[in-house]
Amino acid sequence: LAKTTQPISMDSYEGQEVNITCSHNNIATNDYITWYQQFPSQGPRFIIQGYKTKVTNEVASLFIPADRKSSTLSLPRVSLSDTAVYYCLVGDIRRSSASKIIFGSGTRLSIRP
Amino acid sequence: ETGVTQSPTHLIKTRGQQVTLRCSSQSGHNTVSWYQQALGQGPQFIFQYYREEENGRGNFPPRFSGLQFPNYSSELNVNALELDDSALYLCASSLPPEGGGGRFETQYFGPGTRLLVL
Numbered sequence: 001l002a003k004t005t006q007p008i009s010m011d012s013y014e015g016q017e018v019n020i021t022c023s024h025n026n027i028a029t030n031d032y033i034t035w036y037q038q039f040p041s042q043g044p045r046f047i048i049q050g051y052k053t054k055v056t057n058e059v060a061s062l063f064i065p066a067d068r069k070s071s072t073l074s075l076p077r078v079s080l081s082d083t084a085v086y087y088c089l090v091g092d093i094r095r096s097s098a099s100k101i102i103f104g105s106g107t108r109l110s111i112r113p
Numbered sequence: 114e115t116g117v118t119q120s121p122t123h124l125i126k127t128r129g130q131q132v133t134l135r136c137s138s139q140s141g142h143n144t145v146s147w148y149q150q151a152l153g154q155g156p157q158f159i160f161q162y163y164r165e166e167e168n169g170r171g172n173f174p175p176r177f178s179g180l181q182f183p184n185y186s187s188e189l190n191v192n193a194l195e196l197d198d199s200a201l202y203l204c205a206s207s208l209p210p211e212g213g214g215g216r217f218e219t220q221y222f223g224p225g226t227r228l229l230v231l
Binding site: 034044049087103 | 154155156219220222
């Protein structure tokens with residue numbers, strides 16, 4: 001089972017780029033990496049997902065090195081509303097091979113004015 | 114809004130009681146997963162249902178059980194409640210790519226049910 005390790009907390013300022021790294025040394029071949037954002041008393045919200053190399057969408061980028069033992073979520077030009085807990089999830093939830101899905105402990109990101 | 118709804122939003126029970134939590138999936142999603150999230154921790158995977166059958170289970174005892182109905186809505190049942198069962202219970206729906214095409218299957222989470230066991 002791929003266990004993930006993330007920094008417990010990070011601080012940044014509005015307008016800055018924030019990079020959060022997740023370690024997952026035991027990632028399996030069929031596992032892929034998903035990042036979620038969670039506000040207090042709400043369900044996690046999907047941010048981005050990838051298997052290898054780089055993925056970019058309208059809100060973030062995900063960098064995955066060739067060995068896939070880590071991944072980095074990059075949030076460009078953060079704002080106060082980006083203050084939340086960010087989770088790195090490694091697992092294979094496909095119907096054909098559902099396995100135990102492991103959320104990390106999360107990174108509490110605080111953005112200051 | 115993800116289109117995933119859960120009921121009730123809050124619930125208070127006492128030790129030894131039984132509880133049923135409900136989840137309505139996003140339209141067209143045939144897979145639902147349940148998670149337990151204790152205060153200050155990440156969600157812990159309980160189990161997943163696909164087309165009314167259990168399709169994977171985390172490290173939870175048998176007193177945690179589930180159902181998925183033909184309309185893909187789902188229930189989580191917990192028997193013999195313990196104090197440590199107090200948590201936010203989340204369900205997430207997804208739609209696996211048919212024919213195995215593509216690896217990515219995004220889960221969309223509901224707002225959760227906050228359960229307090231006294």
